[in-house]
Amino acid sequence: MLLFDLxxxxxxxxxxxxxxxxTLKVAEGSVGLLGPNGAGKSTLIKTLLGLLRFTKGSATVxxxxxxxxxxxxxxxxxxxxxxxxxxPYMTAIEYVxxxxxxxxxxxSEAFRRAHEVLYYVGLEEARYRKLxxxxxxxxxxxxxxxxxxxxxxxxxxxxPTNGLDPQGRDDMLELVLxxxxxxxxxxxxxxxxxxxERVCDSVIMMSEGAVVRVATLDELKSGGxxxxxxxxxxxxxxxxxxxxxxxxxVEREGFKLNVYVDEGDDGQDILRCAVEAGIQLRHFVPGELxxxxxxxxxxxxxxxxRGG
Amino acid sequence: xxxxxQNYTRYEGVLRERGAAAIIAWRGFRVFFSFWRTKLIMLGxxxxxxxxxxxxxxxxxxxxxxxGKTLAEAAGQGMDAAPDAAPMMVACWMTVFGLGILFAxxxxxxxxxxxxxxxxxxxxxxxxxRTQYVSGKFMTLLILGSISGFLPMALVGFLRVALFFRVxxxxxxxxxxxxxxxxxxxxVTMVVMSMVVMGLxxxxxxxxxxxxxxxxxLLVPMLVGTIxxxxxxxxxxxxxLSITGNMxxxxxxxxxPSKTSQVPMFAPxxxxxxxxxxxxxxxxxxxxxxxxxA
Numbered sequence: 001m002l003l004f005d006l007x008x009x010x011x012x013x014x015x016x017x018x019x020x021x022x023t024l025k026v027a028e029g030s031v032g033l034l035g036p037n038g039a040g041k042s043t044l045i046k047t048l049l050g051l052l053r054f055t056k057g058s059a060t061v062x063x064x065x066x067x068x069x070x071x072x073x074x075x076x077x078x079x080x081x082x083x084x085x086x087x088p089y090m091t092a093i094e095y096v097x098x099x100x101x102x103x104x105x106x107x108s109e110a111f112r113r114a115h116e117v118l119y120y121v122g123l124e125e126a127r128y129r130k131l132x133x134x135x136x137x138x139x140x141x142x143x144x145x146x147x148x149x150x151x152x153x154x155x156x157x158x159x160p161t162n163g164l165d166p167q168g169r170d171d172m173l174e175l176v177l178x179x180x181x182x183x184x185x186x187x188x189x190x191x192x193x194x195x196x197e198r199v200c201d202s203v204i205m206m207s208e209g210a211v212v213r214v215a216t217l218d219e220l221k222s223g224g225x226x227x228x229x230x231x232x233x234x235x236x237x238x239x240x241x242x243x244x245x246x247x248x249x250v251e252r253e254g255f256k257l258n259v260y261v262d263e264g265d266d267g268q269d270i271l272r273c274a275v276e277a278g279i280q281l282r283h284f285v286p287g288e289l290x291x292x293x294x295x296x297x298x299x300x301x302x303x304x305x306r307g308g
Numbered sequence: 309x310x311x312x313x314q315n316y317t318r319y320e321g322v323l324r325e326r327g328a329a330a331i332i333a334w335r336g337f338r339v340f341f342s343f344w345r346t347k348l349i350m351l352g353x354x355x356x357x358x359x360x361x362x363x364x365x366x367x368x369x370x371x372x373x374x375x376g377k378t379l380a381e382a383a384g385q386g387m388d389a390a391p392d393a394a395p396m397m398v399a400c401w402m403t404v405f406g407l408g409i410l411f412a413x414x415x416x417x418x419x420x421x422x423x424x425x426x427x428x429x430x431x432x433x434x435x436x437x438r439t440q441y442v443s444g445k446f447m448t449l450l451i452l453g454s455i456s457g458f459l460p461m462a463l464v465g466f467l468r469v470a471l472f473f474r475v476x477x478x479x480x481x482x483x484x485x486x487x488x489x490x491x492x493x494x495x496v497t498m499v500v501m502s503m504v505v506m507g508l509x510x511x512x513x514x515x516x517x518x519x520x521x522x523x524x525x526l527l528v529p530m531l532v533g534t535i536x537x538x539x540x541x542x543x544x545x546x547x548x549l550s551i552t553g554n555m556x557x558x559x560x561x562x563x564x565p566s567k568t569s570q571v572p573m574f575a576p577x578x579x580x581x582x583x584x585x586x587x588x589x590x591x592x593x594x595x596x597x598x599x600x601x602a
Binding site: 049051071072074075077078079081083084085086087088089090094095098099100101102103104105106109113116120146147148149150151175178179181182183184 | 316317318319320321322323324325326328331332335338339342343421425426427428429430431432433434435436437
């Protein structure tokens with residue numbers, strides 16, 4: 001079954017087009033939603049939850065058509081919003097069991113299950129404490145608990161590691177990985193590419209309300225390109241100019257240059273270029289493409305194509 | 309805090325549509341009831357029905373006794389004469405005033421808190437509709453008002469009916485009609501008040517402004533009404549300005565039909581409906597703007 005099947009999905013806020021004809025077919029698994037601020041990630045999530053009515057197009061989530069079956073969609077989905085959304089005078093157990101009841105669980109079951117998920121996310125000792133006294137990490141966990149309480153088939157996690165220290169972030173991602181391992185589909189929206197890289201199998205990249213690329217992580221990281229990390233003894237600027245004139249993508253990273261060549265290329269072009277210009281190379285090694293590099297490259301390419 | 313070794317297990321039970329409005333209402337009531345101020349005001353409000361209960365027993369004893377018969381005859385009334393509606397009206401008026409204070413202390417955050425703390429996102433990520441959400445919030449205030457004011461008053465009223473039935477069935481029916489009308493208007497007023505509180509609460513995320521606005525809606529028209537009443541030498545016209553005044557006028561029109569009024573009988577009901585409609589309008593405005601919040 002497909003997680004989403006979207007056809008030319010458009011969403012307007014007045015004259016502003018927040019989603020520009022998004023067409024997507026996403027298979028089950030864990031998907032990362034990437035994009036700069038204002039790319040339309042949150043709008044897409046809220047549209048898929050049925051919280052926002054799209055202006056045009058058609059959308060099916062887990063086999064349920066939107067907007068007709070929006071309640072069915074939400075019954076099958078757990079949502080962990082980016083920002084805090086709790087009444088500070090509620091206790092964790094009240095908050096989570098309330099979420100379960102709203103999802104349609106019988107009261108006693110919701111209460112029992114709230115204990116279970118709070119234990120699972122490591123908040124068993126804080127179950128009866130008021131949410132106003134929770135730390136950022138605890139708040140993130142209680143939000144995850146309420147998203148999981150009714151046993152959803154798909155969870156939307158909007159910046160789940162926001163504001164967490166490294167240990168807290170690691171714990172949160174471990175939880176998400178564990179949830180994923182139990183067959184729950186995960187859609188992770190994050191600006192932390194390392195989080196997406198750790199959790200997701202595939203990625204949807206968005207920019208300015210449009211889907212720029214949908215690919216698996218491996219596809220994205222290879223991206224039809226190969227990376228070489230080089231360092232010149234001197235005349236670095238001249239080398240950058242020469243490489244770019246040969247149509248190669250070059251990025252500076254500290255003292256080194258990242259040069260992207262075609263996938264089958266062995267980098268001879270780079271060496272030839274340096275030799276012809278009489279520039280001495282001190283460092284020339286194949287590098288590993290990161291998601292961040294791929295992301296920046298793709299967004300850059302997209303922006304250039306829009307500009308051009 | 310350590311994450312446990314225990315793996316995630318999915319809930320495999322059935323999820324049903326289970327009256328989300330009632331769930332929201334009950335949870336909302338429990339949240340408000342968890343405040344000390346709510347408990348104290350509710351306890352204070354119970355003083356009125358307790359006092360009325362005592363008075364009802366005194367009234368019933370007087371009706372049944374020889375002294376009462378003598379007093380009634382001296383006043384030129386028979387023992388079967390229906391009792392005056394004024395005490396019931398005063399009791400209802402005081403109950404409504406108590407509800408006003410209770411809503412100021414605890415009900416004003418009913419929607420404002422959701423806007424402030426963005427809990428809309430929790431509600432609307434679950435399978436509930438906006439209508440269910442609004443109904444649930446409305447019912448929260450109704451439960452709060454009913455437990456604190458309406459139900460105790462209704463119980464005292466029906467205790468009075470039962471005691472009057474012991475004197476005579478004719479008298480019992482007269483008091484039953486009086487009680488039904490009074491409790492009916494009390495309920496309508498409580499509904500209007502709940503709608504106004506919700507409407508004000510829908511306008512801002514700051515609960516303190518809602519409290520101020522609600523006290524303003526409750527008290528300022530009363531004061532202005534008194535001034536207008538004195539200036540025009542017509543308390544009936546002055547009463548039309550406030551919720552409590554309209555309730556008084558409505559009760560007067562139905563319970564004391566022989567009394568002449570300077571305003572049409574439908575006027576207080578129309579104005580109560582206008583107050584409620586304004587509240588409902590504000591709620592509808594907010595709920596239709598939830599796109600940016602949820």
